[in-house]
Amino acid sequence: MPVPHPYWLRDNCPCTECRNPRSGQKRFRIGDLPDGLTATEAVEDAAGLHVLWSDGHRSCYPAGWDARDEDSGLGDHRTEHGKRLWEAADFARGLPEADWPTYLADPEERIAVLAAVRRSGFAVLRGVPVEERRVLDVARTFGYVRDTNYGELFDVRVEPDAVNFAFTDAAVAPHTDNPYRDPVPTLQLLHCLRNDAAGGDSGLVDGFRAAALLRAEDPEAFALLARTPVPFRYRDRTADLAAEMPMIGLDPRGAIREIRFNNRSIDTLRSLRGAELDAFYAAYRRFAEITLRPELQLEFRLGPGDCLIFDNTRLLHARTAFEQATGGRHLQGCYADLDSLSSTLSVLRRNTAALDELEALFAGEGAGEYLGEAVTMAEHMLQAGALARAAGAPPALVAAALLHDIGHFHGSGLELMAGTDNRHGETAADWLSRYFPAAVTEPVRLHVPAKRYLCTAEPGYFAKLSPASVHTLSLQGGPMTPEDAAAFAAGPFAADAIAVRRWDEAAKDPAVSTPPFAEFRPLLLELMG
């Protein structure tokens, strides 16, 4: 049976010879595939599609491997698709915002804020401490600060003899920052430290919405702005920055992807001549008119402690003039990038989904019998976690105690391979390593050897084992030889594994009340980093 698109299919072979299973990185070059590649055999069954290739390689594509999810077709979430293009009235019931302490403590709140930046282009954090440099802390919750000639951060306040217009008390019309930079900073943060002058309100305009309106109202003007690179430039004593990019950047399929709009920084346009030059200026003025339409102006006031995060490739930002005589206005800003924000959002979602699966397993399979003990599997692990916590163990060790036996689960959601008694530590550690650092996974991996070690190294330990544990010990290889025990004790994580082992042994008391899994979620999520 021939397969369609053989090179595409083969390029997606999921086997571990072709790919690193953890990163998804391919191990071969596209040119390593032979010319004239075809399928010699192809069989589809319930498990998936099995292909024997003409070069002898075998691929197995699990059923549904090519399924699309809700994000399919949105690419990297940088174009207009999948975004909420807005006008001011869409936020009549409030801005996308969160309280800073809640944002820090609650991953669902972090997800909501980062998703709002990606979808609506902005969010506001309230209650960020009114202290210098805190804006950098905000950026570091989802990414990396982008240093520029303005510094790691910049102060937006009135400066004597300002070279840059932003550092005066004048009104600033809706614009994007740093159009003269490529790569342009894709995110901007503005943290308000003081704002008690009359005026100085903030404004945002959805540049994608403005561009979409231009496309609908005057497609030729839109096309002209999209195809004309504009020379943006900024000079001061120590910088001479130049970028030549269109005001409306499109992806290769024609979707709106990036807005650069800032008349202050447009240098002399020399690439157009004759009627096209006049047509360009007419299109530019029309786009400018749209950006100033009242229904597009989202106006609000930043107070001390508010931190605005916005997409500088999409939103135009503005401020009204203010009167210096009436008070002060001081924002601290910094730049960061959307790719890291999206990565953080994806990892947060992946991690919370994994915790949901774990919680469901504790509630489902976990209610089952635990190897003949008087407690359930879930009660056993929750008790172990609670004992570690009560002992003041570091978070990674609490997590290891809590999760040490998940290798006994078979949950399809976890795609766990069934662990034999001898292997369940390995199985659990391998699965956990997708999410947790070695400080969690390695004590889990070693908690079975730790039992075998203690039977050899600690007089009286064997006598304390429960009957079920004595039974499994023989399946696990029995006590270690003295040589193996010495090697184990010298290895990394041995002490941690032994600690987990002791909580493991102690966590079989049917009289003890066990905390719910949910209590451990914040600790687990923090460790997932």
Add this chain to the structure above:
Amino acid sequence: MPVPHPYWLRDNCPCTECRNPRSGQKRFRIGDLPDGLTATEAVEDAAGLHVLWSDGHRSCYPAGWDARDEDSGLGDHRTEHGKRLWEAADFARGLPEADWPTYLADPEERIAVLAAVRRSGFAVLRGVPVEERRVLDVARTFGYVRDTNYGELFDVRVEPDAVNFAFTDAAVAPHTDNPYRDPVPTLQLLHCLRNDAAGGDSGLVDGFRAAALLRAEDPEAFALLARTPVPFRYRDRTADLAAEMPMIGLDPRGAIREIRFNNRSIDTLRSLRGAELDAFYAAYRRFAEITLRPELQLEFRLGPGDCLIFDNTRLLHARTAFEQATGGRHLQGCYADLDSLSSTLSVLRRNTAALDELEALFAGEGAGEYLGEAVTMAEHMLQAGALARAAGAPPALVAAALLHDIGHFHGSGLELMAGTDNRHGETAADWLSRYFPAAVTEPVRLHVPAKRYLCTAEPGYFAKLSPASVHTLSLQGGPMTPEDAAAFAAGPFAADAIAVRRWDEAAKDPAVSTPPFAEFRPLLLELMG
């Protein structure tokens, strides 16, 4: 007389009402210009084009304001235009390289290195100290380090159980880094700390050249790669990065602007169907074949202390496999960006051009009489600079002493306005402020008031003035009142201005030999930062 392209011309009005003369930033919005703008009068004479606009504004465009320079048409230097597209044989006589100490000491060497990165896509610095983290110092000579999930810097060496292919001893085919990131890091630096294993040679391929070859040999394949966004992705425990961009990125006019080439990181391409999907893979394989052609492989070996700087949006980099058993290989790398590199290059060129002009003025007008003194203008200033230097003054004060009287020059190259005796400090300081910080300009600005101050504040000072200086004192306003003197002494830079004044007074000795201007160039250039 009607003017062509009135909005374009008006948008370029150079007057200080329309623009900040220091940054070139415009002070108006494009929509502030009225509808139906026309010229009421337009007169062209030797000085330039004088326009009276229908809204009453007057613009004066100096003759030649729209002249193109050698860089015109190259935009921001990011496309194939103006670059040297190369094959390996083009470097048969050596790589673009420089010695690290020379690079640091000599701005012409810095200019050569940075220009090579922009034009050929790379350069090598030799003799960078073989110490960890020094690669960051290299990046900071022209820009800002871009932090990523790999850290501020990354170590390229064999890691146990590496998730990323780079951290093994395997050969790595020509590729660009981080195609799954947008904005992608536009520059990469690799600093060799150790390379004594067998193998582990470095390779570079000009991706623009490879793409240009594909365009020439198979225009349809080129067009398909240029118009198909490819889903690049990288996942590990703490990151999930995705960018959807074409392998060959074009600017809106169709010039090659950016290459992303890395099969390791290509996720499942879902946007094409049917024959187009097969055509895409055929085009991709053809492009891959070109990148591997022997004549395109520039191969060399990095030794300890070598630091390779290259354009990650253009060059593909590679390494041969190496044998761990035979020795170690350790590079430290970091990312940075081309926009800052270009800015640094422009500022260096601007600064060396300004020093050339100053040096020419010292040699030309400077040979003229100095207000009736027994030394020339140039001798006077050079002596003042030498006296400050001999006194151990900080560099800014040496520069101020050296340049304090340039306000007397009329050099057209400097576009200096003639300074009256009373104003020549101001004139010099205004001109110098384009290049120098306040620590240089303000003592220059205040060196005339400092004389008036000393006449009041210091008994016996007046008696020491030369006859010419007594004459000019009266033109400069005579001794300060006691109130003015107190205010002057309390102001910033007063002590520095007084120091300059004393060297000024002392620098009129025809018997003293004066150092040449060139001796001061490194100090001046360092201050220009």
